[in-house]
Amino acid sequence: MSALIQEMSDKAQRLGIPLGVQFDLTYRCNERCVHCYLDHDDRDEMTTAEIKDLLEQMAEAGVFFLTFSGGEIMMRRDFFAIVEHARRLSFCVKLKTNAVMIHRSEADRIQALALDSVQISVYSHRAEVHDTITRLPGSLKRTIEAVRLLVERGVKVVFANVLMRDNFADYSGVQALAAEVGAEFTIDPTITPKIDGNRSILGLNIDRAQLQQVLRDPSLLGASPEEFCALPDGPPAPQDAQLMLPCSASHTFCYVSPYGDVCPCVQFPLLAGNVRTTRFLDIWHHSPQMKEVRSITLSDLPVCSSCAHGGGTCSRCPGLAYMEGDMRGPSHQDCEKTFVRTGVAPTGWRVRCEAHPVDETGADPQPPPAQDPGPIASSPPVNGC
């Protein structure tokens, strides 16, 4: 994050401005991805007029970064009318799409919109793997054709490679494909519960050995691998913990569903209000749910505040913790990642594993000893980790 973006984010937080919003335009989709956390029925999506009015409210509220996602956003016939309206309102717009509906004319229109970026889901460089995950025959071919059209037009394309057991072996292939077509590459090793709380898809998550490989792969670690894999330096001092915020959800960021529901984040489905009955800014400022999330600092997290990783080496997502049953608790999935990354078991993971010896995520349910780095530290270090 650039210093200026950090400065803008700090200022927005001080002033109570919702700097960023993810807005899912529809849950309908032309793919049926095996790991998807949504149901795809249309349960009375907002109309074009409602959406345009909401965008105007968001602009007035100070929203700058706006991500349109879904579902497949282009399933909406008014998709371009919506994005064009958003650009007229000067939002910095990012799209998340599978791109299979982008042909030459759509690529031209996207180019004209001067968007920040278009993030496209790619699960494998092999059609038989990608198409099995999307359950749409021919989808990889169509997606990559669309990627090429966009890149040719100077549109910034980012591959989003969600990792599961069935496509784990292919992430290097996807990375190479991204480089070949001129796209950026991001990887996400976390399958989250469905938005209704159903946890049946968690078994698709990669196992610990695979997670270790990803989190220690030098080609993925970026410029500061030492920092990424740094050992924890103990829980923060109480006075510091009182100032440490879990993440941007409810502070400078929120989520809006196709039905107008507002939540702290797409991964934090705590309903704070609905824009069909309450103005966006009123929900943002005054809903008890937003206020509650906003009030939580690290010192309010009974397990995490005493964890060695509390000082900053933890990647805890409060939304995942909420979906595991307690927004002030640890997120087991993030504890697992933190352990694999650093080799030091988080307190929250040990507590969770003792309470739930059977683990549906597929991770080893047995917690390691408190400071035992386990098999990771015995592996050769990657870039000094």
Next chain:
Amino acid sequence: MSPVYIARVKEVAARSIGGEMMIMSARDSMLFSLNETATAIWQAADGATPLAEIVQRSVCARFEVDAATALRDAEELVEGLAQHGILKVSNLPIEETP
């Protein structure tokens, strides 16, 4: 000396955050922060009003600065913003494109 006209480029993202205009260039995703004076000039950049008139109305009338200094500073500012592709500058009025 021929007048200078300035117009905002539509291909940017822009928002006022606590009185400070944040502008992101579509060309390179570079983020810029405009101070109060620069924001006043940016907001008045309609392509039809000469820069000297914008400076007189939006800067000199609001801030304690002499006209010559303000215009010189404004010319430097618009040149910089034009180089980053977030403002158009011309010696003729700039028509708004649909």
